[in-house]
Amino acid sequence: MxxxxxxxxxxxxxxxxxxxxxxxxxxxxxxxxxxxxxxxPVSTGIAIDLGAxxxxxxxxxxxxxxxxxxxxxxxELLGELQSHAADRNVRTxxxxxxxxxxxxxxxxxxxxxxDTLVHLPDRTCVAALLDDIAATLVPGGAAIxxxxxxxxxxxxxxxxxxxxxxTADRIFTCFLEYGEDVVNVxxxxxxxxxxxxxxxxxxxxxxxxxxxxVAGRLAASGLTVERRFESGGMLGLLLRR
Ligand SMILES: C[S@@+](CC[C@H](N)C(=O)[O-])C[C@H]1O[C@@H](n2cnc3c(N)ncnc32)[C@H](O)[C@@H]1O
Numbered sequence: 226m227x228x229x230x231x232x233x234x235x236x237x238x239x240x241x242x243x244x245x246x247x248x249x250x251x252x253x254x255x256x257x258x259x260x261x262x263x264x265x266p267v268s269t270g271i272a273i274d275l276g277a278x279x280x281x282x283x284x285x286x287x288x289x290x291x292x293x294x295x296x297x298x299x300x301e302l303l304g305e306l307q308s309h310a311a312d313r314n315v316r317t318x319x320x321x322x323x324x325x326x327x328x329x330x331x332x333x334x335x336x337x338x339x340d341t342l343v344h345l346p347d348r349t350c351v352a353a354l355l356d357d358i359a360a361t362l363v364p365g366g367a368a369i370x371x372x373x374x375x376x377x378x379x380x381x382x383x384x385x386x387x388x389x390x391x392t393a394d395r396i397f398t399c400f401l402e403y404g405e406d407v408v409n410v411x412x413x414x415x416x417x418x419x420x421x422x423x424x425x426x427x428x429x430x431x432x433x434x435x436x437x438x439v440a441g442r443l444a445a446s447g448l449t450v451e452r453r454f455e456s457g458g459m460l461g462l463l464l465r466r
Contacts, residue, residue: 226409226428226429226430227427227428227429228346228429229344229346229429229430230298230299231427232412232427232428232429233298233299233301233302234299234300234301235427236412236414236425236427237412237427238299238301238302239301240395240397240414241278241279241299241302242279242302242305243390243392243395243397244389244390244397245279245281246390248279248281248309251281252281252284252285254281254456254457255281255282255285255338256285256288258454258456259285259286259289261454262367262369262452262454262463264289264334264367264369264463265289265290266289266290266291266333266334267333267363267364267365267366268333268363268365268366269331269332269333269363270290270291270292270333271291271292271293271294271329271331271332271333271334272286272291272292272293272294272332272333272334272335272336273293273294273296273325273328273329273332273334273335273336273361274286274293274294274295274296274336274338275296275322275325275335275336275337275341275354275358276296276297276322276337276338276339276341276342276344277295277296277297277302277303277306277317278297278299278302278306278339279302279305279306279309280295280305280306280309280310280315281339282336282338282339283295283306283310283315284306284309284310284313284315286334286336287310287313287314287315288313291314291333291334292314292316293313293314293315293316294316294318294325294328294329294332295315295316295317295318296317296318296320296322296325296328297317297318297319297322298319298320298321298322300319303317303319322337322341322345322354323345323350323353323354323357325357325361326357326360326361329361330361331361331362331363332361332362332363332366333362333363333365333366333367334362334366334367334368334369335358335361335362335366335367335368335369336368336369336370337354337358337368337369337370337371338369338370338371338459338461339371339459340371340372340373340431340459342354342370342372342432342434342439343372343373343375343431343432343433343434344429344431344432345432346430347432348432348434351432351434351439351442352442355439355442355443355446356442356446358443359443359446359447359448359466360446362448362466363466364466365465365466366465366466367451367463367464367465367466368443368448368462368463368464368465369461369462369463369464370436370439370443370461370462370464371456371457371459371460371461371462372434372436372439372459372460373458373459373460374436374460375403375408375431375432375433375434376433376434376435376436378403379401379403379408380401385400385401385402386398386399386400387399387400387401393417394416394417395414395415395416395417396414396415397412397413397414397415398412398413398415399411399412399413400413403433404433405433406432406433407430407431407432407433408430408431408433409428409429409430410428410429410430410431411426411427411428412426412427412428412429413425413426414426436453436460436462439462440453440462440464443462443464444464447466448464448465448466449464449465449466450462450463450464451463451464451465
C-alpha cells in the first residue's frame with residue numbers, strides 16, 4: 226500500500242478530474258447543496274476547504290462571497306483548481322490538511338467534503354483535525370463534512386471489483402478489501418498507448434469512519450449538529466457553532 230499523498234501524486238491525481246466527469250456539473254451539484262444548507266459568510270468571510278481537489282466546493286463557495294483557502298497536498302489538483310478559479314477569491318495552500326490552522330486562525334466555514342476525512346492515517350489524526358475545525362469556527366460559523374459509508378458491510382467476491390469509468394483510451398477500476406477498521410483501496414488504471422494497453426496499480430487505505438462518531442466528537446467540542454443529509458452517494462453533516 227502507498228501513503229495517500231504518494232497515491233495521489235503517482236496515480237489518482239492525474240485522472241481524478243476525468244473520473245469526476247464534467248467539472249461544471251460537479252460545480253452545479255455542490256452549488257445546489259450549499260444553497261440547500263443555507264451557509265453564508267458571517268464575520269471573517271473566510272471559508273477553508275480541506276482536501277479541495279480540483280475545486281468543486283471551493284468555487285461555489287467563492288461565488289457565495291467567501292474568501293476561500295483551499296488546502297490540499299496534491300499539487301496537480303491544486304493547479305487544476307487555480308485554472309478553474311481564474312480571478313475568484315481563492316488562495317491555494319499545498320500542504321497537509323492536518324496543519325490547516327497555520328494558514329487561518331478563525332473562519333466562518335470549514336468544509337471537508339468528498340470523502341477526504343477517511344483518507345487520514347488513523348482516528349487520532351481525525352479527532353485532532355475535528356478539534357481544530359471546531360476551535361477555528363467563529364460564533365455562528367459552520368462546518369460541513371461528507372464521507373462515504375464504509376461502516377456497513379462491504380462487497381464480497383467479484384463485487385469487490387468496482388468499474389468507475391471507462392472511455393476509448395482509459396479504464397479505471399477499484400478493488401476493495403474490507404478490514405476491521407480500514408478498507409484497502411486498490412486503484413487499477415489501464416491506458417491505451419501506441420504500443421498497446423498499459424497497467425498501473427496503486428493502493429491506499431481508507432478509514433471505516435462512523436459519521437455518528439464524527440458528529441459526537443464535534444458536538445463534544447461545542448458544535449451543534451444542525452442537519453444530516455445525503456448527497457451524491459455520501460453521508461453528510463452540517464454543524465454550527
Ligand atoms: C476524494 S478527494 C476530494 C476532493 C474534493 N473535495 C471533491 O469533493 O472532489 C480527496 C482530496 O483530499 C486530498 N487529501 C487527502 N488527504 C490529505 C491530507 N492529509 N492533506 C491534504 N490533502 C489531502 C487529496 O489530495 C484529494 O484531493
